[in-house]
Amino acid sequence: MSMPASIGGTVLIADDDRAIRTVLSQALTRAGCRVRSTGSANTLWRWVEEGEGDVVVTDVMMPDGDALDLLPAIRRRRPELPVIVMSAQNTVMTAIRAAEVGAYEYMPKPFDLRQVIEQVKKAVDSLKTNPGAAAAIKADEGAGRDEGLPIIGRSTAMQEVYRIMARLMNTDLTVMINGESGTGKELVARALHNFGWRKQGPFVAVNMAAIPRDLIESELFGHEKGAFTGATERAVGKFELAKGGTLFLDEIGDMPPDAQTRLLRVLQEGEFTRIGGRQPIAADVRVVAATHQDLRELIADGSFREDLFYRLNVVPIRLPPLRERVEDVPDLARAFLRRAADEGLPKKAISPEALEVLKRQTWPGNVRELENLMKRLAALCADEVIGADVVEEELSARPTSGAAPEGERGASLGASVESHLRAYFHLHGDSLPPPGLYDRIVREVELPLIALTLSATRGNQLRAAELLGINRNTLRKKIRDLDIPVTRGKKLM
CATH class of the missing domain: 3.40.50.300 (P-loop containing nucleotide triphosphate hydrolases)
Structure with a gap:
């Protein structure tokens, strides 16, 4: 069959059927597109977050997700990205759902390959003829939403x-x-x-x-x-x-x-x-x-x-606290610097070393605290690139929180344990600690961990086991071995 003139652009294909991915990839490549294909909704989402692709062609049902459930997140992240949805569940409700969540086009399976190619060309052409559409959509959808914090995060x-x-x-x-x-x-x-x-x-x-x-x-x-x-x-x-x-x-x-x-x-x-x-x-x-x-x-x-x-x-x-999603800190920090520049503050970048410093903090004020810090750094840092030393100096001047023991604020759990172990080794001077160190340290960590979890769940051992990620019988054994009191219905600590 004859194909439209060279389309150009990059097409992201997501379908759990390898044969369909192959057919679409070959046809779109012949039509002049660059193609990336996957059978995973999670991989598609990662590509979208990374800014890849000019058009998406996706099946609805995939082993790890429903594309129609993913579409609202794609629209928020990249509102200019056309998403063509295909489905073997070709009912009217599927088509309605696709329209409601902002699909560029809905095509039932089995599909006409020529029509798919034509829809991809139409989507790519719309981006070429109206390059300002993306900015306009983003500005429109962002109107009145600058209060609070951006929904950013890949965690x-x-x-x-x-x-x-x-x-x-x-x-x-x-x-x-x-x-x-x-x-x-x-x-x-x-x-x-x-x-x-x-x-x-x-x-x-x-x-x-x-x-x-x-x-x-x-x-x-x-x-x-x-x-x-x-x-x-x-x-x-x-x-x-x-x-x-x-x-x-x-x-x-x-x-x-x-x-x-x-x-x-x-x-x-x-x-x-x-x-x-x-x-x-x-x-x-x-x-x-x-x-x-x-x-x-x-x-x-x-x-x-x-x-x-x-x-x-x-x-x-x-909503998880920032300390539970530290992998989102770099994206958040960069976004806050961009926002600060939009608000009239000097345009700044931040070094990878500085981002690592930020990731090691506990952030008792969560994302709001991080946003305020980035605005402050944008205003006060003289360099175009914010370095680790500047971040460390600014963090050392922030008020301490009572949420963590003295000497551990701002440190990760691993850093706190390391600090305690260094002090323990120091107590023994040049000699090694006595035998049995591993069991003793594990016991000292396990006892408060299990006791505090039982306290938080009011003695509910099933819920505590779920939170700890261990078998309920394992938890019972540890409670017995560590001699931890359990009182149902009230906080223990």
Whole structure:
């Protein structure tokens, strides 16, 4: 068959069928394209993250993932990249899903090879004729999203977050985001809104910890004139302001009991009344809540309603602290330097050695702390390339946190253990320590590790074994051998 004129560009092919990959690769190569092919969704995602490819041709179902679930992440990462989706599950729902998640084109299997080539040429031509489209799309999708932190990261921990988010984008399911301060909880909430079907509606954020407790109900539900002393006119609450959009309830653990009761009623009945009012108002919002606290502990001490927790915790998302995804630090640091330059600060680069210094930190303030440091370095560093010595000097001047023992702040676990071992060897002068060092050191590490894990799980040995990554019988044996007390239902330490 005759082929279109030389297409050019690089095409990424993802299909778990080797024969299909071969046919497409040969045809596109003859049409003048450079081709890379894989049978893995994870490999495709890595290539996209690395900036490879001008067009993607992908099957929907692959052994390690669903391309339609991956598409929202591709759209966020590279909104200009056309993705042509093919599927043997050629139902109307597959086509609708492909359109909803932003596929450039959907083609059922078995496909017409000529049509595939024509669609690839059309996609490449669209990039050539409108080179400014990518920047315009990025600027449009980024509008109003610069508060908080960018969703950046190739780590396994963040990939799990992306996977859950992709499945939630076009639903109204209530989401509970849990994470330490500075991990980007509001940004995730904004992303769920900005890429979901409610994106045309407002995004309204409320921080429970920042509002006087006696004003929270009025803030959320509004009030009528004369409802209480000082209510000189009607006030519209956040539920009304967020109509058709998303209501983000940050630090939900700080909500007082009375407001919890009213919120539960709204979630159950889908309507509310203003304080002092009688007319029910439909609650046409998606609710996303967030907290840095352990709500189960608050339930145990009676300060948070258990029934409200289950209403809010329909889909939980845990944001990992930065110390659990240190491999993301280089990408984050570079992104923050680019943002600083966009904001008018001097344009800076950062050396590989400096990035290694950053990766060794514990970051109690998480990604927000890293962002602030990079802005400070961009403003104060005289060199065009930020070196390791500059980073170390700046880090040495930062306030210490009580999160780690003295002498271990900013150090990795390995560095802390090494420091203790050096001190132990030093105590014995020129002579070696007594025999049995290995078992003694392992015991000293295992005992607090297991005890603290059991404390965190309130004595739940099955959950503790899962967290530790060991067999439950192994855990029981270690508890017995190390003589660790276990008390079910309360924290031990």
